[in-house]
Amino acid sequence: MNSDRLQRNLETAGEKNTLLQESNAQLRQQVEGWAERVSELEAEMQRCEIAYSGMQQDVANKDERIKSLTDRLLRMKAWDSDLEEEANEKGGEKERIDENGRGNVTDTQGHLQKVQKLIYAAKLNADLKSLDEDKDRVFAKLNDEVKAKDDLQGNIEELEKEKLSLQSDAEHYSDQVQRLQQKLQIMTEMYQENELKLHRLLTVEEKERLQKEEKLNKADKNIALAMEELNNYRQRAEEMEDELEKTKQSYQTQISAHEKKAHNNWLAARAAERELADIRRENALLRQKYNFVAQEHEFNFLSSVLTVSPPPPAERSSYGPSPLGRPASETRAFLSPPTLMDGPPARLSPRVPHGPMEPPGGPGDLERSGGPHSDSGSSSPTWDRDRRGPPPGPAGPPGPVGPPGVCVYTERERRDSSGT
Secondary structure, X not given: OHHHHHHHHHHHHHHHHHHHHHHHHHHHHHHHHHHHHHHHHHHHHHHHHHHHHHHHHHHHHHHHHHHXXXXXXXXXXXXXXXXXXXXXXXXXXXXXXXXXXXXXXXXXXXXXXXXXXXXXXHHHHHHHHHHHHHXXXXXXXXXXXXXXXXXXXXXXHHHHHHHHHHHHHHHHHHHHHHHHHHHHHHHHHHHHHHHHHHHHHHHHHHHHHHHHHHHHHHHHHHHHHHHHHHHHHHHHHHHHHHHHHHHHHHHHHHHHHHHHHHHHHHHHHHHHHHHHHHXXXXXXXXXXXXXXXXXXXXXXXXXHHOOOOOOOOOXXXXXXXXXXXXXHHHHHHHOOOXXXXXXXXXXXXXXXXXXXXXXXXXXXHHHHOOOOOOOOOOOXXXXXXXXXXXXXXOOOOOOOOOOOOOOOOOHHHHHHHHHO
């Protein structure tokens, strides 16, 4: 606290000292300026005194000239009165001597002299007036100079008084400066002691600050490394998000493709099921036909065996003549069933003519469908099935089997043919 107080007092004393020094310098400058002003005024006063003495001489000369001019005017007036008297006396003589030319010449000369005197008198009056004006102007200027001289003398006296007061103030301030310098020396010594103490404290604080800065630098490095790792993790997270988005999109496309494929497979399965049902119905129909043909074959075999004995009388039936009552050649010609090696007879379509034993779609379709006794579905694509048309409907009951080369129609084919 004492050191702070002394420091403050020292600062205030230093400020006061600087202010006093500045004021002292300003006062010295003012004193020098006033001294220069006094010297200038003294020189101007001397010039004014010289001008005043010259003006007094001019006034005296003008007074003498005025006196001489007044004397001359008085003399001229006296001469004018004398001339008038002489003119009055000579008036009678002029009347007598009218014819004399010499008298006329003298009269004209006298008039000219009077005129010249009057002109000279007018000039003298004008000069006198101008001299009076110059005199008045010189006296007015003289009065102004006298007043200025008095003012300058008053200013000089005031400046001398101010000079004395400033000198006393300067002495007082010099004493104060000396006292303040002594105080300043004492306070500088105290300040140096305090400075040493503060320097020691500053060294300790500087060491602590350096240690803290080192710790902060290490912490900054760790933070920078952590930020780099964080940025790397963020980049990796963004990359993983991008990869996840890409995989998600690819999976979505795969899912959509699989869904489409599943839908197509489902449609194919439905079509295959329908085709399988049709094939099963065809197989059932073909089995029925096969059984019927086998029975007929058996019947024909028995009829060929029984041809040795005479045929019984034919019976009329409401359904027409029976084939049993016909000759063997006719029956054989009418019933010529295919052998088992030729395969079962195919269903003939009225729209597409086939051979006697060729299936509707040809042998290729039978092979693709797995044969007449196959229960497996169709593996053909949907566009092939659409191109081939819808599968055949359920077969009706088997119709009568005719001889080779004769078309045998089922009930469905009859309906189809009747519809077409």
